[in-house]
Amino acid sequence: MFDRAVVAIALTAGPEHRMVYYNDAFRALFGDRPLGAPARTAFTEPGTERLLTTLDAVLADGTARQVTAHRTLACPSGTPAHRHFVYSCSPATTRYGPGILAAAIDTTAELHSALEAERLSAERLEALRRYEALLAAAAQMVWVARADGSVSELMPGWEEMTGQPFPEAADGDGWLDVVHPQDRAAIAARWAAAFRDRPAVFDHVFRVRGADGGYRHVRSRAVPVPHEDRGTEWIGTTRDIEDQWRGRLRERLLARAGAVTEAERAEDAFAALAATLVPDLTDVCAVYLLPGPDAADEGIVATRIASVARPGLPPLPPLDRQTFTLGAHARQAVADRAPTLLDFADGDVPDGAVPEISARWLHATRATSLTLLPIVVDGAVVALAATACCEGTPPPGPADIDLQHEILQRAQAPLRQALALQRARHAAVVLQRALLTTPPSLGGAAVAARYQPGSRNAEVGGDWYDAFTLPDGSLAMTIGDVAGHDLAAATTMGQLRAMLRSIAYTRGHAHTPAETLRELDTAAEGLGVGSFATAVHARLVRHGADGGWEMEWANAGHPPPVLVPADGPPRLLAAEDADVPLCVDPRRPRVTHRHPVGPGETLLFYTDGLVEVPGEHLGDGIARLCDAAAEARHRPLADLCEHLVGRVADVRDDIALIAFRPDPAERAGATGGRGRGRP
Structure with missing residues (x-):
């Protein structure tokens, strides 16, 4: 799969990081390296210590790392004296044992272009100084x-x-x-x-x-x-000195705009671009993303994704991806692909120029003008920037508006990359969400689920949840996580989920969750679907007339379920000897565990994105989850799920969460018992 990839790929195995594979792009970037040799022997150039340290760290804690600062290595003859690159290292499982998948991107041309631009800028600055000296004699x-x-x-x-x-x-x-x-x-x-x-x-x-x-x-x-x-x-x-001042400002701001690189999100790229205008050319700048290229008809809905204001102004409205329908002035700016200046008094912003919440902010700051500037990437208007002068500041002149527009158009490459990553990630998330079905409605119990994709662009994980009723009326409930953050992980997730559904649905009541996971493991290996994955699979059956349920489950290396009682501290449903993850050894025996779930108690299945913090023990995150669940245990089940996911400050990894709660005793009594095995 990687042989002809444009990204340099290498695979190492073992604590010495022995080279077991690399592709053509790797050879072109780094030259031939001896297969089977430890990384310390294969890479002897100065400056490789950080690479070796990164490999050791990834292998030690299993956490992927990215190095986005340019790295430099001397390279083989016939190529430039040095090549520059950025790289990432992710844990991988190889036939030789634990290893690391390293991916590198050649940034030599990009860095050389930046250095050339810096040299030209210095030459222009020297020319400006000579010009200033000449004017001084005038x-x-x-x-x-x-x-x-x-x-x-x-x-x-x-x-x-x-x-x-x-x-x-x-x-x-x-x-x-x-x-x-x-x-x-x-x-x-x-x-x-x-x-x-x-x-x-x-x-x-x-x-x-x-x-x-x-x-x-x-x-x-x-x-x-x-x-x-x-x-x-x-x-x-x-x-x-207007000409000299504007020349120096233009050089400085264009250099800053050209340096808007390596943004992981479109929001970050546009925010960095907006910050180049504030406060030198305007008091505030907001950027609104358009839904499609050059949409110029009525009913265009734009989304605010970035905003920056100069110091001394009131705090900007929260950036919660506000949407608004473009008014006539904004649509005209998009259609003409030219700046539009709106001159007014006392913050009286025309309707439809910006969202209502932004208009109220401009009114409070006594804005005197609003300039609408279309941002064009690859010939299409992708966003609309709005700059404003506040607190009685006079409107910008034509030269200021032209310079604002020129700066916004300068950062073509990073904006193009950020938008492409955003579109790719959106497509991947849509694909993953399509594989996650709505939990069933039950009599006498509630099921709720929540999925939150991670914040990394163009990445989608293998997290999944599932819940469905079986032919005998019992409830099957599963949580799982396939290793990796790409479309391959999502595809494997879909295959494992479908096979697990089929096995669980077609086997009889005597088929335990442990047997279901063992059959899934065997089928995955035989069909070549195998990819390191963890899962908890459970079957829940109504138990007696008091509204309680009986749960039996098997855990394949996944974080343990949490049972939150109606009162009292939550409990981890953990076994002393956890079963191995899926796709490791299908011949290993698996164990089915059993535990009652009483009326009003809440059962939580979750993936590690909900509890894992880099550099912290996983148990600390699970303890926080238990505390948060205990605090909100009396909320409706869907609200509880939303609350638990919302507490994660930095959603770096995907989060999947599914919860089950039998109705409290008084509600269970009102619905009446329906007999064992019939939800």
């Missing part, structure tokens, strides 16, 4: 501020630039009227401090409103000239 405003507060121009230009007369007093506030609102407090404080403390040089950059109504950056530099007879005066210059 004409500029020169002024003098005297100790008595009067100001006069030695070389005029203020009125030509701003359209306002030159201020005649340095200590008045009239000159601040043409200064950008966000810059007024800072420059007034700096200038007052300069008059008081007399530093060697006063140097400040700020924005002033030009004669055309737009704002431009200027730089004022001044030095104190003390006079014994009339105090200290200041000689200064003010010059327009």
